[in-house]
Amino acid sequence: MVFFWKKSQEEKLAEKGDKNAILKLIQQGKREKAIEILEKFKDNPELLRILYDLYMQEGKYYYAYQLIEHYDRSLGTAQERALIYERVGEREKAIEEYLKIGSFESLSSAGNLLYQMGKKEEALKVFERAIKLSPPSKKEELQKTIDGIKQELGIIKQEKESLIDKIRKGLQKTKEKALFGIILRGRKVDDELFEELEETLIRADVGAKTAIDIVEDLKKEAIKRNIKTSDGLRDILKEKFLLLLSNCEGRIEFKEGHTNVYLFLGVNGSGKTTTIGKLAYKFTSEGKRVLLCAADTFRSAAVEQLEIWAQRSGAHIVKKEEGADPASVVYEAMSKADNYDLVLIDTAGRLHTKEPLIRELRKIKSVINKFYPNEPTETLLVLDATVGQNSIAQAKVFKEALDITGIVLTKLDGTAKGGAIIPICKELKVPVKLIGVGEGIDDLQPFDAKLFVEELLSVEV
Ligand SMILES: Nc1nc2c(ncn2[C@@H]2O[C@H](COP(=O)(O)OP(=O)(O)O)[C@@H](O)[C@H]2O)c(=O)[nH]1
Numbered sequence: 182m183v184f185f186w187k188k189s190q191e192e193k194l195a196e197k198g199d200k201n202a203i204l205k206l207i208q209q210g211k212r213e214k215a216i217e218i219l220e221k222f223k224d225n226p227e228l229l230r231i232l233y234d235l236y237m238q239e240g241k242y243y244y245a246y247q248l249i250e251h252y253d254r255s256l257g258t259a260q261e262r263a264l265i266y267e268r269v270g271e272r273e274k275a276i277e278e279y280l281k282i283g284s285f286e287s288l289s290s291a292g293n294l295l296y297q298m299g300k301k302e303e304a305l306k307v308f309e310r311a312i313k314l315s316p317p318s319k320k321e322e323l324q325k326t327i328d329g330i331k332q333e334l335g336i337i338k339q340e341k342e343s344l345i346d347k348i349r350k351g352l353q354k355t356k357e358k359a360l361f362g363i364i365l366r367g368r369k370v371d372d373e374l375f376e377e378l379e380e381t382l383i384r385a386d387v388g389a390k391t392a393i394d395i396v397e398d399l400k401k402e403a404i405k406r407n408i409k410t411s412d413g414l415r416d417i418l419k420e421k422f423l424l425l426l427s428n429c430e431g432r433i434e435f436k437e438g439h440t441n442v443y444l445f446l447g448v449n450g451s452g453k454t455t456t457i458g459k460l461a462y463k464f465t466s467e468g469k470r471v472l473l474c475a476a477d478t479f480r481s482a483a484v485e486q487l488e489i490w491a492q493r494s495g496a497h498i499v500k501k502e503e504g505a506d507p508a509s510v511v512y513e514a515m516s517k518a519d520n521y522d523l524v525l526i527d528t529a530g531r532l533h534t535k536e537p538l539i540r541e542l543r544k545i546k547s548v549i550n551k552f553y554p555n556e557p558t559e560t561l562l563v564l565d566a567t568v569g570q571n572s573i574a575q576a577k578v579f580k581e582a583l584d585i586t587g588i589v590l591t592k593l594d595g596t597a598k599g600g601a602i603i604p605i606c607k608e609l610k611v612p613v614k615l616i617g618v619g620e621g622i623d624d625l626q627p628f629d630a631k632l633f634v635e636e637l638l639s640v641e642v
Pocket residue numbers: 447448449450451452453454455456563591592593594595616617618619620624
């Protein structure tokens with residue numbers, strides 16, 4: 182009798198909101214009763230926390246969720262909150278919590294949720310953050326997931342394509358390849374063949390004089406080496422091309438552990454922004470921190486285009502409103518540049534205003550030098566291969582403004598003027614460092630003269 186009385190006395194205390202009495206109830210296994218009482222004291226933070234713990238222990242995520250939503254958003258740990266949100270179907274809130282935690286597991290969970298929601302590009306970015314924190318045992322599996330999403334997004338077309346394969350594929354799209362292929366396959370060596378070759382070389386834009394010289398040499402060699410079929414000419418032609426392209430090949434310089442600034446020049450439409458996007462993607466994929474600087478302030482569309490590339494590549498971007506002073510955008514980027522391995526600066530190339538253009542580019546350079554006296558590491562001139570030799574005249578204006586360290590030759594896919602690479606590099610005395618072979622994020626490649634010539638003259642079309 183006495184025992185019964187004592188118990189109810191305790192319950193009475195609990196019902197008044199006495200914390201110790203409630204804890205005792207829980208200890209005695211009367212969890213339902215405790216919950217019933219605690220539900221009435223949700224305004225008391227201490228009791229609210231006890232109720233929350235009870236719900237979590239019982240797996241009653243929906244009730245726990247109600248407490249978080251209506252009483253205290255900081256209840257429990259971020260991990261618990263993420264789990265609760267996920268269980269009750271609040272995926273966006275779950276993602277937010279997982280991203281805040283930022284561990285390998287939580288980023289993986291966030292990536293999975295984003296993917297389930299069809300937000301593949303965002304999922305990709307989160308998975309790419311996760312893989313940097315991945316324990317070795319999980320890395321391979323996550324890389325497969327990443328590659329799979331990239332394929333779905335059309336960012337990579339094939340799994341683990343080697344660089345050589347990629348270059349081959351890119352060059353296969355150049356039209357001269359087909360032309361040389363036809364001429365050099367199983368033909369008799371005669372005047373007609375030499376005429377066709379000369380014509381093809383001129384159309385490929387190697388320059389009329391160079392074309393004539395090459396064919397003259399070929400004629401002499403054919404007699405000297407007693408060559409009867411066109412296949413025998415191919416090797417000589419390769420040698421000639423390679424000789425003409427000697428010193429035309431260069432590699433992009435990157436100083437590990439430093440802020441590297443790359444400045445991009447070129448007329449509108451040459452492919453600056455696209456090249457920057459592709460390069461940003463390449464470097465962020467290698468784990469580098471990349472900042473894009475939208476100093477083409479002439480059109481707002483140019484800034485938007487760069488922003489899209491920033492999103493795709495996971496690079497950061499500095500931008501201002503349309504019409505802002507380009508040098509001021511560069512100033513802002515430079516003041517943040519210490520935190521980055523690479524700053525890629527996009528510029529406007531309005532050639533019809535030659536003098537102002539030159540002034541503008543020099544001003545940009547001097548702003549860079551205020552912060553980094555030895556930058557830019559690369560000043561890259563972007564030229565459109567479909568313009569062929571005509572681009573040389575444009576290029577000279579940019580050369581007048583600044584010292585160019587390398588050429589990026591874009592749109593080599595689908596042009597028949599790729600031969601212009603020879604006069605371009607010779608006349609400008611600047612090596613070609615990169616070639617663009619498509620509009621995709623992966624369609625930028627180092628320029629390899631040997632491979633270039635090999636592919637150009639290969640008869641397998
Ligand atoms: N086929 C092909 N198109 C390209 C390549 N590089 C750029 N483009 C396209 O050329 C156009 C102009 O490029 P953009 O980067 O905007 O030039 P910008 O004005 O110099 O910044 C766009 O439609 C690009 O998609 C390339 O290597 N191949």
